[in-house]
Amino acid sequence: MSWQWILSLVLAAGYALAFIAVLHALLRARQPQSALGWVAAILTLPLLGSMAYFIFGINRVDSRAAKLMSDTAERRMKALKASGLLSGGRVPPTLFAPDTCEIMRVGEGKPGSFRRLGCNHFTPLFNGDEAYPRMLEAIASARHEVFLCTYIFQGRVYGKAFADALLAAHRRGVDVRVLVDGMGTLPGFHKPWKRLQREGVPVHRFIPPHLLPPQMSVNLRNHRKVLVCDGEGFTGGMNIDDVHVMASRTREHVQDVHFLCEGPIVGELREAFLMDWAFVTGQDDTGRLYLPCGAGAMDGRVVMDGPGTPNDPVQDLLCGVISCARRRITVMTPYFLPPRELTSALVSAAARGVEVRVILPAVLDHAYVEWASDHTIPPLLENGVRIFRQPAPFAHTKLLLVDDIYVCLGSTNLDPRSLSLNFELNVEVFSPELNARLHEFAASVLAVSHEVTLENLLSQPLAVRLRNAAAWIFSPYL
Structure with a gap:
């Protein structure tokens, strides 16, 4: 031939x-x-x-994730019905004002949403200075199980401290499991999770990249942060790294807020971890339902998002919640590249008289994201949304506060990567107490922040505006 x-x-x-x-x-x-x-x-x-x-x-992961999540959700609902816990612990809507009931119904029955449970308590822990000692104490006190899921697990001081605590728990017979992201664990020289692997602690990486067979899914990342120690849980946006401790001797610091979770909501965090664990390892033991006793008066609901869930559950949830706002909306996020739907929701809220404030870091760890963000901000400013820049160190905080009742906390950034590509976990909290506490925190940040004006952005040199526009073109992939 x-x-x-x-x-x-x-x-x-x-x-x-x-x-x-x-x-x-x-x-x-x-x-x-x-x-x-x-x-x-x-x-x-x-x-x-x-x-x-x-x-x-x-996306070969999508169908596998969809089947896993569907199967575990079906088992969860059967277990809840069998145990009589399907309606137990839920605060009746009649205890809340009508507009509050509206905002509580947004996430009900949506893909990725767990059931709303009452009798919880959430305590904000500011930076690693407050969060890490409390998390290490919980690991040291655990007698039955310690489940940790984190995007980054490193650090010469605190990474080692967590590894020591987890190894000690494993040696005293506690069921210790660690799940780290396959890409988040690539950077850095100090990788304490490898020591845990060598010592026999079950540690797995979430979709690690490899050449054979080809697996280069850099966008399918597990960005969730969950720690469950018996009846206590922790979640938010904080990784395990020395940079989160303001008192640490590192060249750079990262501000963040994590949350101690107590009450039945810990059972939902536990199931969320076990769903991820089953996805990575094939070891599916989510049928062992466990909901801790009540610990407070706050309603909470876990919302999971990622490949395998229909549409974009967190984006749909945020748009729905923002549409329910009547008085004020406060957003804190490190990366702000909102899709059109979320931009429209914020603009619509401002148009009907709601005070809309967005707090961003003055300095980002990725300059190109800041450039793209600067290109998306002018239309918001033109329509009444107020945007502020928080001074250094870099703020990694992710919060949405609506009116005087609603809090959304967790791992999701307001960018296409978090809203469409990553595996994320958020918690909705319906509580005037927590809302007021976090509004105080936001007010303290605003007091030292500077407001971004349309005039300042439009007066930037042409070369800067062209650079920002070029970065914005690639915003779906940043």
Whole structure:
């Protein structure tokens, strides 16, 4: 067979593969910019573009996650009904004002949402200075199980302290399990979780990258932060790293807020961890339902998001909650690249007289995200949304406060990566007490922050505005 025939066959195969890849991208891509990007790449380089699409563009994790989450949710509901806990511990809506009932109903029955449970208590822990000692104490006191899920687990001082505490718990017979993200654990030289592996503690990485078989899903990251120690739980946005301790001797510090969770909500955090554990290891023991006794008067609901959940549950939840606001909205987030739906919700709230304030860090750890964010801010400012920059050190805080009752805390940033690509975990809390405490915290931050004005952004040099616009084009992938 001549080389002309071989070349013709290769070209025919390439175009056939490209045709299949284009059809698949058009039918399966969730975002138009993703579909456009892949179709353009395939049509430009049919063979290489198609191969790249089939290796990197198809979300093979999605169907597996969907089945796992569906199965565990079905078992959970059966267990709740059998135990009589399906309606137990829930605060009747009649105890709240009508507008509060409206905001509480937004997340009911939505994909990724657990059931709202009452009789909880949530304590904010500011920075690692407050959070780490309390978390280490909980690990040291645990007698039955310690489950830890974190995106980053490093640090010469506090990473070692957590590793020591987890290893000590394992040696005294506690069921210790550690889940770290496959990409979040790549940077850094101090990796305490490796020592735990060597000592026999069950430690697994969430979708680690590898060449054979090809696994380069840099966007499918487990960004959740959960620690469950018997009847106590911790969640929020804080990783395990020395930088979160303001008193530590590191060149850079990162501010954040974590939360001690007490009450039945800890059972939902526990199940969320076990769902991730089953996803990574295949060891599915979520059927052992456990809801701790009541510890307060706060309603709470866990909301999970990520591949495998229909649509974008957290984005839909945030838009719905913002639409219920009557008086004020306060947003704190490190990365602010809101999709069109969320931007519209904030603008609509401001248009109906709601005070909308967004607090961002003055200095980001990724400059290109700040550039893209600066390009998205002017339309918000033009429509009455007020935006503030919090002074250094870098603030990693993620909070949404609505009126005098609602708090959303957890791991989700307001950017496409968190809202569409990562596995995230948030907790809705309905509590005037916690809302007031966090509004005090926000007021203290605003007192030292500077407000961003439309005039300042529009007066930036043309080169800066072009740079920001160029970064914004890639915002779905930042």
